[in-house]
Amino acid sequence: MARGDRPALSGTGDPTGREAVAAVWRIESARIVGALARYTGDFALAEDLAQEALAEALVTWPREGVPRTPAAWLLTVGKRRAIDAFRRRSALEERYAALARDLDEGGAPEDAPWDPDQIDDDVLALMFTACHPVLSREARVALTLRVVGGLTSDEIARAFLVPTATVQARITRAKKTLLAAGVPFEVPPVEHRAERLGSVLNVIYVIFTEGSTASSGERLIRFDLAGEAQRLARVLARLVPDEAEAHGLLALLELTAARFPARTGPDGEPVLLEHQDRRLWDRAAIRRGRAALARAQQVGRGLGAYGLQAAIAECHAVAPSVEETDWERVVLLYEALGRLAPSPVVELNRAVAVSMADGPAAALPIVDELAAAGALANSHLLPTVRGELLTRLGRVEQARAELERAARLCGNDRERAVLARKLADLG
Structure with a gap:
């Protein structure tokens, strides 16, 4: 097994035991790695110890059965491996002694304590460590x-x-960077927590966006x-219940994912918002998203960037149709978002909302200004929107040129097929 990687969960033996692993x-x-990091004070070592415990479980559980408290079993094995590692490091005898006192080596692994209160702190510290700003965005993800x-x-590569x-190289470099930078395994002090929380939120948002x-x-x-x-x-959101943007991000993800069942057709082809069957939207996810948004409004002093995006998603979620969407409110929300977290993508989305509220002629200058500034030069998004606006204005040849450019820049096969259909519709 490669160092630091998880062994394959398939092979001979009792499949029930392996499935349990x-x-x-x-x-x-996350709880096991976090607990081991707290015990050892070494983030990279903790992950290796957890992987070793996992490998031992893959051998032991199919043969001897699943222990009564599986997570405690894995944690205990990891702690014992830590003791073995510290035994080999004579300079760390004091830490070994402290660990040995903490772990009753005479007890069975399944009898080890499993403290849920401490575990929550461990998972939160794990998130803050893995998303430390000293790492590149790709490494954090x-x-x-x-x-x-x-x-x-x-799985990550796929x-x-x-x-x-x-x-694997990103993960290895990330661990070495954290070690070289002396990043402690801890929940940051209050004065640094907001900055670091932003990094955690961004990583989760990037993962969801790609998905x-x-x-x-x-x-x-x-x-x-x-x-x-x-x-x-x-x-x-459970670990930091008083952080408004954690609830705002959760609301955004729930409300966006609620539309997934209607976003693709039987063959996986994209279905645009105006053609989606809203009866397919996940109403339970919408309720969860709206509850998270209400929580963000309750604990915060005004919505943050994720909360504002969630409020926009809510406008879509509660509207019976595209035409009945409160586009005026959507425009105002995008304007607020643009002041709080300005970006070309936000401005492009504002242009789309303006086109729905006031018509394509009012939106085109916004898009033209973005194009003149060279914004989103390598993205298919801007020419796609510009092509749509020009189509609605009857400027067919210009629209064709924009949609052809968008198709050349688009990396997703399904989205490219949608652009091809739009080009065909132009005649």
Whole structure:
């Protein structure tokens, strides 16, 4: 088994035991790694210890049965491996002694204590460590999916359509960077928490964005990746219940994912918002999203960037149709978002909302200004929107040129097929 990577969960032996290993790891891996990091004070070592415990479970559980408290069993094995490692480090005798006192080596692994109150702190510290600003965005995403989400390097690589070796290299570099920078395994002090929380939120948002609209490949939506981001957002919202933007992000993800069932047709082809069957939208997800948005409004002093995006998503979620959407409110929300977190994408979305509220002629100058500034030069989004506006204004040849450019820039096969149909409709 490669160092730091999770072993394959398939092979001979009792399949029930191996399935139990996979299930427990997916649910409890963040807590186990977090607890080991707290015990050892070494983030990279903690993940290696957890992987070693997992490998031992894959051998032991199918043969001897699943222990009564599987997560405690894994934690105990990890702690024993830590003791073995510290035994080999004579300079760390004091830490070994402290660990040995903490762990009753005479007891069975399944009898080990499992403290849920401490575990929550461990998972939160794990999130803050994996998403530390000293790491690149790509490294934060890979490390978070590995140590908090419990995904293998192969699973992360498939999700982002990159080689497994690339993911492994990112994770390895991330661990070395954290070690070299002396990043402590801890929940940051209050004065630094807001900045670091923003990094955690951004990582979860990036994961969901790639899942909800894949940047490349044959599928429009990667449900597993988007679902993992939703799970992480729910965990974070529980861990920091008084942070408005944690609830705002959760609301945004729930309300956006609620439309997934109607966003693709039987063959996986994209279905645009105006053609979606809103009866297919997930009403339970909409209720969860609106509840999270209400919580964000309750605990915060005005909505943050994620909360504002969630409020926009709510406008769509409650509208009976595109025509009956409160576009005036959507425009105002985008204006507020543009002041709080200005970006070309926000401005482009504002242009779309303006076109629905006041017509394409009012929106085109906004898009033209973005184009003149060179914004989103390598993205298909701007020429797609400009092509739509020009089509609605009857400027067919200009619209054709924009949509052809958008098709050349688009990396997702499904979205490119939509652009091809729009070009065909122009005649």
